[in-house]
Amino acid sequence: MIKINDKGEKMFSVTLPNGNVVKVKFQHFTTDPEDLKKRRFTTRCIFRVFNGGNYLFQAFGYAKCNPSDRLNKNVGKRAALENTLYCLKDGIREVFKDISNYINKEERKLIWDEFFKNFDILR
Numbered sequence: 001m002i003k004i005n006d007k008g009e010k011m012f013s014v015t016l017p018n019g020n021v022v023k024v025k026f027q028h029f030t031t032d033p034e035d036l037k038k039r040r041f042t043t044r045c046i047f048r049v050f051n052g053g054n055y056l057f058q059a060f061g062y063a064k065c066n067p068s069d070r071l072n073k074n075v076g077k078r079a080a081l082e083n084t085l086y087c088l089k090d091g092i093r094e095v096f097k098d099i100s101n102y103i104n105k106e107e108r109k110l111i112w113d114e115f116f117k118n119f120d121i122l123r
Contacts, residue, residue: 014114016107021050024111026077041065043076045084059084074119081115 011025027044045061061084063076088103103111 010119012114012118014111016103016110019051020056022103022107022111023048023050024081024115026073026080028071028073028076040067041071041076043073043080045077045080047081047084047088059087061085061087077119078115081111085111 011023013021013023015021025046027046029042029044031040031042042065043063045063046058047061048058049056061080061082063079063083065071065076085103085108088108
């Protein structure tokens with residue numbers, strides 16, 4: 001279920017099979033609001049994982065819109081979430097050597113299913 005927080009940001013949460021709760025929210029901002037030719041819209045995905053109310057870790061993903069393109073917030077959300085989940089994939093954890101900060105394939109599928117259920121975007 002999608003929620004809108006007090007800042008107007010859309011967010012959703014997913015409970016994973018291991019009991020962890022993933023909270024995902026999106027923010028949109030621009031780099032140069034004054035100069036229309038130079039500005040780039042950016043979507044940020046903030047991905048936080050909790051276990052029993054205890055904060056475990058967070059990850060960020062970004063998607064930048066080309067200045068010549070029109071902003072589509074849902075496409076930006078999808079790209080930002082994809083970048084965030086890529087950082088938490090199975091193989092990437094070997095780079096960081098921290099097994100707790102990783103989301104497996106089944107958990108990623110649950111997150112994507114919740115995303116597509118809540119946002120008006122094609123798979």
